[in-house]
Amino acid sequence: xxxxxxxxxLRLLGIVAYLDGAGPVSVADLAGRxxxxxxxxxxxxxxxxxxxxxxxxxxxxxxxxAASIDRGVVHLTEARGMTRPLRLxxxxxxxxxxxxxxxxxxxxxxxxxxxxAVVESALRKLTDATGEAASxxxxxxxxxxxxxxxxxxxxxxxxxxxxxxxxxxxSDVVSEREVDPVRLHTQDEFAYLAAWCYRAQAPxxxxxxxxxxxxxxxxxxxxxxxxxxxxxxxxxxxxxxxxLATIRFAPRARWFAEEVPVESVRNLPDGDFEVTLRVTNPxxxxxxxxxxxxxxxxxxxxxxxxxxxxxxxxxxALYGDGDGAGDGAGHGAGGVRDAATSADQH
Amino acid sequence: xSSDLPPTSSPTVPPGASSGTPSAQPPNQPPNQPAGPAxxxxxxxxxxxxxxxxxxxxxxxxxxxxxxxxYSDAPSDEAFERMFERDKDMLRALGIPVVTVGTGGHxxxxxxxxxxxxxxxxxxxxxxxxxxxxxxxAQFWQDKTLQTDITRAMVKLRAAGAGDPSAxxxxxxxxxxxAVGDAYGPLMEAIEARRVVTFSxxxxxxxxxxxxxxxxxxxAARDGGWYLMCFDRDRQAPRVFRMSRIxxxxxVIGPANAYDVPEFDxxxxxxxxxxxxxxxxxxxxxxxxxxxxxxRAKAVPDGERTAYDARxxxxxxxxxxSGAGEPAGWDILQVPYRSLTGMASEAAGYGAALVVLxxxxxREETVRRLTAAAALGTRNVRAEVSRG
Numbered sequence: 001x002x003x004x005x006x007x008x009x010l011r012l013l014g015i016v017a018y019l020d021g022a023g024p025v026s027v028a029d030l031a032g033r034x035x036x037x038x039x040x041x042x043x044x045x046x047x048x049x050x051x052x053x054x055x056x057x058x059x060x061x062x063x064x065x066a067a068s069i070d071r072g073v074v075h076l077t078e079a080r081g082m083t084r085p086l087r088l089x090x091x092x093x094x095x096x097x098x099x100x101x102x103x104x105x106x107x108x109x110x111x112x113x114x115x116x117a118v119v120e121s122a123l124r125k126l127t128d129a130t131g132e133a134a135s136x137x138x139x140x141x142x143x144x145x146x147x148x149x150x151x152x153x154x155x156x157x158x159x160x161x162x163x164x165x166x167x168x169x170x171s172d173v174v175s176e177r178e179v180d181p182v183r184l185h186t187q188d189e190f191a192y193l194a195a196w197c198y199r200a201q202a203p204x205x206x207x208x209x210x211x212x213x214x215x216x217x218x219x220x221x222x223x224x225x226x227x228x229x230x231x232x233x234x235x236x237x238x239x240x241x242x243x244l245a246t247i248r249f250a251p252r253a254r255w256f257a258e259e260v261p262v263e264s265v266r267n268l269p270d271g272d273f274e275v276t277l278r279v280t281n282p283x284x285x286x287x288x289x290x291x292x293x294x295x296x297x298x299x300x301x302x303x304x305x306x307x308x309x310x311x312x313x314x315x316x317a318l319y320g321d322g323d324g325a326g327d328g329a330g331h332g333a334g335g336v337r338d339a340a341t342s343a344d345q346h
Numbered sequence: 347x348s349s350d351l352p353p354t355s356s357p358t359v360p361p362g363a364s365s366g367t368p369s370a371q372p373p374n375q376p377p378n379q380p381a382g383p384a385x386x387x388x389x390x391x392x393x394x395x396x397x398x399x400x401x402x403x404x405x406x407x408x409x410x411x412x413x414x415x416x417y418s419d420a421p422s423d424e425a426f427e428r429m430f431e432r433d434k435d436m437l438r439a440l441g442i443p444v445v446t447v448g449t450g451g452h453x454x455x456x457x458x459x460x461x462x463x464x465x466x467x468x469x470x471x472x473x474x475x476x477x478x479x480x481x482x483x484a485q486f487w488q489d490k491t492l493q494t495d496i497t498r499a500m501v502k503l504r505a506a507g508a509g510d511p512s513a514x515x516x517x518x519x520x521x522x523x524x525a526v527g528d529a530y531g532p533l534m535e536a537i538e539a540r541r542v543v544t545f546s547x548x549x550x551x552x553x554x555x556x557x558x559x560x561x562x563x564x565x566a567a568r569d570g571g572w573y574l575m576c577f578d579r580d581r582q583a584p585r586v587f588r589m590s591r592i593x594x595x596x597x598v599i600g601p602a603n604a605y606d607v608p609e610f611d612x613x614x615x616x617x618x619x620x621x622x623x624x625x626x627x628x629x630x631x632x633x634x635x636x637x638x639x640x641x642r643a644k645a646v647p648d649g650e651r652t653a654y655d656a657r658x659x660x661x662x663x664x665x666x667x668s669g670a671g672e673p674a675g676w677d678i679l680q681v682p683y684r685s686l687t688g689m690a691s692e693a694a695g696y697g698a699a700l701v702v703l704x705x706x707x708x709r710e711e712t713v714r715r716l717t718a719a720a721a722l723g724t725r726n727v728r729a730e731v732s733r734g
Contacts, residue, residue: 005387006436010498012392014505021507033504035497051392053400054413062396080396084466085506089441090538092499095492099483102567103521118515122476129470136537138566138612139523146641157518168637172699186521189570212641251553258590259570271553287695293718302724309723312716314698318662319713 011036012044012051013086016062019076020083024065027072045074052080093130098137100126106141106186107150112158141186145209152214153193156181162219163195166212171283174212175199180221184208189259196224242278245285246300249273253295256288272297279304286311390416391433395442395460404447404457434458440498441465467506477503477511488525523567529589532596533574536562539602542579546594547587555593560585561605566612575615577605586616627689628703630658630676635699639692643679654678657703678703686711694719 011034018033019025027045031038045064052061063078088096100123109115156163163181168174179195182203190207197204203224244263249256251271262277279285282304289296289308299305385393393415398405411417411426420426434444442465447457472480480503484496529545536543544559560576567573571588578585628646631639646654658676683689690711693702702709 003388005391006440007494007498007501008388009391009395009436010440010501012388013395014501018505018507032510034501047389047392051389051415052396054397054409054415056415081400081462082396084462086465086502087441087467088499088502089439089495091534092441092495092502094534095487095495096480096483096499099486099496099521100479102486102523103479103482103516103519106519106521108519108521109516115516115519118473118475119479122472122479125470125472125476126480129468136534136564138564140566140568141521141523142569154518168641172635172637172696174634174637181518183518183520186519187570188523188567210638212637252550254548254550254553254591255571258588267548267553273553287697289722290697290715290719291691291695293694293715293722296718296722299722306723309720311697312694312719313723315694315696315700316713316716316720318698318701319709319716320661320663 008044010086012048013082015041015044015074016048016076016079016082017085019074020079024068024073024075027074030074041074045069088130093126094136096126097123097130098139102139102141106191107143107145107147108154108184108186108191111147111151111154115154139188141188142190143209145191145211149208149211149214150191152216153181153184153208153211156214156216157184159216160221162217162221164215164217165206166214167206168210168212169283170207170210170281170287172287178217179204179206180224196221242280243301244276245279245304246274246276247289248297248299249275249292250295250297253292256292260288282307290315385416385419387416387433390414390419391436394433395437398444398458398460399462401459404459406455406457408455410458441502467502470503470506472503472506472508474509474512475515477508478513478515481511481513482516482519482521485520486522488522489527489530491531492526524570524572526565526567526572527589529574529592529596530565532598533562533565536596536598537564537607539598540605540607541598541602542600542604543596543598545592545596548591548593550588550591558587559599560587563607563610564612565589566616568613568616573616575610575612584610584615624682624684625705627681627683627693627705627708628654628678629681629693630654630678630701630703631696632675632699633677636696639681639696639700640677640679643681646678646680651678654703658701661701661703676701683708690715 014034015030018030025033027038027041030041034041048062049064050056050061054060060080061078062076062080062082065075065077068075100119103109104116104119104123109119153163155161163179164176165179166174166176177197177199179193179197181193181195183194185192185194190209193206193208193211195204195206196202248268249272251273254273257265257273257275260275260277262275264276266274266276268274285304286308289299290312293308293312299308394410394417397410397414405413407426407430410430411420417426417429420429437444437460442460444458444460445464447459448454480500484493484500487493487496532543535541540561542559542561544557546555546557548555559579560574561579562574562576564575565572566575571590574587574589574592576585576587577583629639629643655678658678681689686707690702690708693700693708693712694715702712
C-alpha cells in the first residue's frame with residue numbers, strides 16, 4: 001500500500017507546478033488529474049504546506065489560501081519557485097515515444113486520417129519536448145490483416161455499428177457472423193477483434209487476419225450487460241480437461257515453446273526440448289506439427305502421432321511425379337478431416 | 347554563499363509535523379528537533395529539491411545535513427552519506443539532476459544545487475485528444491517497470507497543464523506489446539550509459555547455454571518476439587539475441603561510455619521485414635478450404651488454367667484412384683510469397699487440401715515437411731505407407 005517516495009515526490013512537485021499555472025482547483029479535480037484519491041491530495045497539501053527553503057519560517061514555506069481549503073479548493077499562494085513542470089526522463093520518453101511510433105504504424109490508425117493526424121501531432125510535440133534520441137526501443141505491431149477489413153472494423157468501432165464478417169478458424173472452417181465490435185487489440189504478433197457474436201450469443205475473440213471480409217452495417221451496436229467481451233489470452237489456449245500431448249523438438253523449434261502456451265517445457269541434455277500442452281484444437285495442432293515436422297523428434301500419444309502422419313501421408317500422395325518422397329506413398333490414413341475445432345477462438 | 351543558510355538556531359518545522367488544518371502554520375520550534383516521527387522520504391526529497399533550487403550558489407553536504415528538513419534524522423555520518431547519495435540517485439532517475447560545483451572557498455569541499463532550466467519541461471501544449479493518445483500508451487506496455495515510466499511521464503505532462511484527456515480519437519483501439527521481461531531495466535540502463543552487459547544465453551541451433559558479453563544497442567519487438575541488437579564482444583561482431591532465450595539476469599558491468607551505438611536499421615539487422623522479392627506460387631486448393639490463404643490469392647488467368655489442370659492431373663495421378671479427386675474438384679490459385687520456407691510451411695499445414703504446382707523449390711520444401719511428418723507415425727501407419 002505504501003507509495004514509493006519517488007512517485008509521491010513527482011506528484012508533490014507536479015501539484016505545485018500545475019496550481020501555479022491553473023489557479024484555484026478543487027481537491028477532486030486534482031485527484032483526477034494526478035490519478036489519486038482526494039484523501040491523498042489532502043495529505044499532499046499538508047506535506048507541501050510545511051515544506052520550503054531552509055529556515056522554515058512561515059515566509060520560507062509553500063503556502064495555500066486557508067479559507068479555500070475549507071471549501072475543498074486548493075489555492076496556491078506561494079510556490080517557492082517550484083513552478084516549472086519536470087522534463088521527461090530518458091526512460092519515460094523512450095517508453096512513450098516507442099509506444100506512439102508503434103501505434104502510428106498500425107493499420108487501424110493508418111486507415112483513418114483523423115486518427116493518424118492526432119497520433120502524429122502527439123508524437124511530434126513529444127519529440128520536440130524530449131529531443132530525438134529515444135531509439136533504444138523499437139516496436140512494430142502486427143499488421144492488422146486485409147486493409148479493407150481493418151478499415152471496416154475501425155469505422156464500425158467509431159460509429160458504433162454492427163459488423164457482418166466472414167471468418168475462418170485456425171481449423172480452416174469458414175462461417176458468416178454478425179458481431180457488435182467492442183475493441184480492436186493490436187498486438188505485436190496478431191490483431192484481435194473483441195466483439196459480441198450474435199451467432200454464438202456470447203462474447204468472442206476473432207483474429208483479424210482470419211477475418212476474410214468485413215462489412216459495416218447501419219445497425220447500432222446493442223448493450224450486452226454483464227457480457228463485456230474482453231480478450232482473455234489465457235482462455236484462448238486454455239485447455240481445461242483437454243487431453244495432454246508431449247512433443248519433443250530439435251533446438252531450432254524453440255519458438256514453439258516461447259509462443260504457444262504450454263503446460264511445461266523440459267530442456268534435455270542434448271539441447272532438444274520437450275513440451276507438454278493441452279490439445280484444445282486438434283486441427284491446429286496437426287497442421288502446426290506438419291509445418292514443423294523436420295524439427296519434431298517425437299509425438300505422443302500415438303494416436304496424435306498417427307493423426308499427423310496420416311494427414312501428411314494423404315498429402316504426399318498428391319505429389320506423385322516429382323523428385324519428392326511422395327512416390328511411394330499410397331493411401332493415406334483416411335481420417336484427414338477437421339475432427340474438431342476449438343470454436344471461434346484463435 | 348551561505349546567505350540562504352539559517353543559523354543553527356533558526357526555527358525548524360518539526361519533521362513530519364504536517365497537519366490538515368489551515369491553522370497549522372508551522373509553529374516556532376526549537377531548531378533541529380527530532381520531534382515527532384522521522385520526516386517521510388518523499389517529504390525529505392521535496393525539501394531537498396526546494397532547497398537546492400532556491401540556493402544562491404550551492405549547498406555543501408554539511409549545510410544540507412544541518413539545514414534541510416529530514417536530514418538531521420540521520421543517526422550517523424555514514425547514514426547521512428548513504429541517505430544523501432541515494433536521494434541524489436533517485437532525483438537523477440526522476441529527471442532532476444543535482445549538479446556538483448566547487449564552492450570556491452578555501453576548502454575543496456563540493457557544493458550541490460539543482461539548475462531549474464536543466465530539469466524544466468519545455469512548453470508542450472497538448473490537446474485533449476493528444477493527451478488521450480498518450481494515455482493509451484499506459485496500456486501499451488505489459489511490464490510493471492514500463493507502466494511506471496509511463497505513469498511518471500503522465501504525471502509530469504498533467505502538471506504542465508492542458509485539459510483532460512479525451513479517448514475519442516482512438517475509440518475502441520487497444521494497441522499493446524507483449525512483456526519485455528526483467529532484462530528491460532538493466533538493458534535500458536546499459537544503452538543509456540553505453541555500458542557492457544553480461545548474461546547467459548541458450549543458443550537455438552544446439553540448445554547450449556553460454557555466457558555472453560555484449561554492448562547493447564537497441565531492443566526491438568517484432569512478430570511476437572523481443573530481440574536485443576548489440577555488439578557481441580566474444581564474437582567480435584554485431585549480433586541479435588532473442589530475449590526469451592536469455593536464461594540469467596542481465597548484469598551491467600564495466601565503465602560508462604565504453605562504446606558508441608552506430609546508426610542502423612532494425613529490420614535490416616534482424617534480417618526480417620520485407621526482404622526478398624515477391625514471388626508467385628501456383629497451388630491447387632480444394633473448394634471451401636484454405637480460406638486464409640485464399641484471402642491473399644487470386645485465380646490463375648483463364649488462358650493458363652488448362653496447363654495447370656494438366657500439371658495437377660500429373661502430380662495427383664498416383665493418388666487419383668484413392669479418391670483424391672479429379673482436377674475439376676480443385677481451384678487453381680496464384681499466391682504471392684516472399685519466404686520460400688514460409689510458403690512451404692503454410693502449404694504443408696493444409697495437408698491434402700492443397701497441392702503446390704510450382705515453383706519446384708516450394709514443392710520440394712513442402713514435400714520435405716510432409717515426408718518428415720509422415721515418419722512421425724507409429725509402425726502401423728508406416729507399414730501402410732510402404733505397402734502403397
